Amino acid sequence: MLTANAYAAPSSTGDLIPTTIERRDVGPHDVLIEIKYAGICHSDIHTVRGDWGPQQYPLAPGHEIAGVVTEIGSDVTRHKIGDRVGVGCMVNSCRDCENCRKGEEQYCLNGMTGTYGAVDRDGTITRGGYSSHVVVTEDFVVRIPDGLELDVAAPLLCAGITTYSPLRHWGAGPGKKVAVVGLGGLGHMAVKLASAMGADVTVLSQSLKKQEDGLRLGADDYYATSDPATFETLAGAFDLIINTVSAPIDISSYLQLLTLDGALVNVGAPAEPLPVNVFSLILGRRSFAGSAIGGIRETQEMLDFCAEHQLGAEVEVIPAEKINDAYERVLASDVRYRFVIDASTLG
Template structure:
């Protein structure tokens, strides 16, 4: 029989959060039931709840940065047992059979991967995310959270962590490489921590110097205010890799000029408008303008293990959701850039 849990749901665009009963499916043979302890607030949650990307399916329970413990397993589960510390990220299913799935890129499943929320399962039911006290997920999509990372600090790693880890690894961040991170927010602060732990020399870029001290504590050796035209000119040709984490419209030409020959500018933020760059700016230095979309399950586990080895967790502010308007306010604070650096909901506080 399905089980009922408590969750935070939005009934329609523009409506506030409310505490509701949420039905989770009964365990299938390959399912894991997780008692959720913490759920991070990602900017994608906000875009979806506010229907800024379109196609939001209400009522909706968001949250794809999930950390907790296993409370039950199906008869066919072999990798997890009751009591294990686990997480769930942006995916809750994929076909597991196509070339992309077999290559560890489940997010590009040819059949269509199933997102943790606002996505239809293969049985036609709509997935509900991690702003809840329990979730049931197929074993293939469950990640093990190693000892050495607190669960509250681990939750944001399931999106913000892998979203920044994947391009850093793919483009060779490490000793001898100069990496710039655009934006010091939920994604940016993780990019700085990870790039520094990989051994790269890290520079942060943001509109002002307000976060310069924070950036240094996170692992940056230099901070550039992008509003300082002279500093930006001086930085031209400096970086092997730039990871752009902001969702605002930026002049890509300005950032391409900061790359060394053969350098790459990787976008992980999702601005509302199309990017524009002259092909000559890329051809002139063998430069690459590209994007990166989370990471597969295997790479996400690799990221979690790396974080445990290097003592890395997200920098968080915990939220008590006993007053559900706290979450509404948190959304506004994220948009305003006032969080240091990820809000995490303590799901035990969701009202009964």
């Protein structure tokens, strides 16, 4: 077993603390990755604090991992030592169900294995990217193109693919009007990606304090949702709305902003239910949908797209000792737009 330095939460209420964790030996199809950077996702905070259900502690989070291959198993064909690679929100799936065979492993009918806090196929509990090393089966490791620096690439493994997948699925592109609700870790990538796809992009945020950023990132318009006039002005304006907010919003009001056959897709994941007035759907043949991450094939496609268009996340790189401060700042929306841990500071 390999011992790795890490940060882990001892409970749902305690700060994350330095520790060591064990990684399995490199098997025939495994890749050992020296982690260089790990993004901090709002999902990490929800999970650590038990918002989405009870967890097993200590819990080492992190599913936005960028690093370098340092060892490969005897049967590995996809990666070689020295490759720049990434690991996102999942590290395994059944591989056999209909969805897995389609390349949609994130929707594995038998349950995909999350990068941390999940029970892997061998019965062990997975531990995430707030660590110095990770061992992952080669099928769930993606290549990071040379055009992307590892620090700005790390958040693409969650924030990037979580927004890229619905934008592609619902046809964002030239001639389509896309609104992005919230300009945070997910939202800023949704703006960059939708703009690069050729869509007309509008940011819908509580206030105008990030307006300059939104326009710089590629938005064509920016509106404050705290102003009731916004919902009158933009009624029926959008083909697609991507809601990135991990807190309750009035979904029915946002549905009114869709054109005929428009779709509002939730990628933010608040712990609370989101009630919907069904007439907001019926009277415009509108859809209210959800989307998770993409599969491995689509994640690679997203990384290649980002490299082609020179799109990386906007990051603030921090040492590991600042993780707990970063959590508080994420909750206060005091980050532009993703914290990334420098794994060399783990000790």
